[in-house]
Amino acid sequence: MSLATRAPLSYAVWAKIDEQAELLCGMLARLPEGALDWAPPLPTPGVPPPKRLAEVLGHLLQCFAGVLAVLYAAHPDRLQHFLAMKTRAVNHYCTRDEALERVHEYRACIREGFESLSDEDLAVSRPTVFVAAGESVLTLLLGNFEHILNHKHELFVYARGVGVPLVSRDLYRFRTEIATRNHASAADAAAAVTSGVEQQS
Numbered sequence: 001m002s003l004a005t006r007a008p009l010s011y012a013v014w015a016k017i018d019e020q021a022e023l024l025c026g027m028l029a030r031l032p033e034g035a036l037d038w039a040p041p042l043p044t045p046g047v048p049p050p051k052r053l054a055e056v057l058g059h060l061l062q063c064f065a066g067v068l069a070v071l072y073a074a075h076p077d078r079l080q081h082f083l084a085m086k087t088r089a090v091n092h093y094c095t096r097d098e099a100l101e102r103v104h105e106y107r108a109c110i111r112e113g114f115e116s117l118s119d120e121d122l123a124v125s126r127p128t129v130f131v132a133a134g135e136s137v138l139t140l141l142l143g144n145f146e147h148i149l150n151h152k153h154e155l156f157v158y159a160r161g162v163g164v165p166l167v168s169r170d171l172y173r174f175r176t177e178i179a180t181r182n183h184a185s186a187a188d189a190a191a192a193v194t195s196g197v198e199q200q201s
Contacts, residue, residue: 007119013138014114017067017145019173021107024060024152027159027170028103031096035162053158058094060151064106065090066144071113073126074137078116082109 004011036054051059065085072082088102117137125134156171 003115007117009119009122010114010117013122013141013145014111017110017141017148018107020145020148020152021064021103021110023171023173024148024155025100025103027152027155027164027166028057028096028100030164030166031159032162032164033096036093036095038158038162040158040161052093053162054093054095055091056151056155056158057096057099058090058092060099060148060155061088061094061102061106062090063144063148063151064103064110066147067110067141068106068113070126070137070140070144071110071117073140074121074124075113075116079113082113085109 002011003014031053036057037052039050039052042050065088068082068085072079085106094102122136122138122141124137126137126140127134128140153171156166159166
């Protein structure tokens with residue numbers, strides 16, 4: 001049984017996280033070579049200097065690692081192999097190609113982790129380093145989702161700063177486009193079924 005059928009709420013959360021990862025990969029792929037050391041010119045006295053682009057990429061990896069940490073906490077018995085991901089570098093000087101490769105890897109692991117979740121799991125409380133009493137798995141996932149969103153927008157600003165002509169469509173997935181895509185997929189599936197029936201007859 002598919003995740004969407006078995007656990008529709010968990011599927012909805014996964015779909016939004018994966019949607020943001022897909023948009024992020026689209027921006028990463030368009031970053032120019034040689035821009036890793038770029039930072040916005042903000043010479044404000046008393047304010048720490050802004051991160052370089054490469055450091056923004058390294059922090060984005062930490063955002064996705066946070067999602068994996070929540071999924072592991074929800075089912076450490078099934079996802080023990082996720083612990084190996086904790087040894088991977090994050091918050092480091094990261095190249096575009098490494099960021100792309102790692103985000104694709106995180107996407108695959110996140111999908112695997114959600115396959116272990118039920119909708120009931122979302123309400124289970126898990127302790128964290130910030131809240132010892134624990135917070136629900138859903139709250140923790142949404143917090144990490146927000147973390148991804150914030151730094152995806154930061155990357156959007158940096159990418160435009162180095163000359164990538166990004167627009168709102170690169171930052172958001174318009175729901176009308178998704179409805180059109182789903183309608184087209186359903187139409188293709190119906191056509192395939194009809195074609196198969198005609199060939200059998």
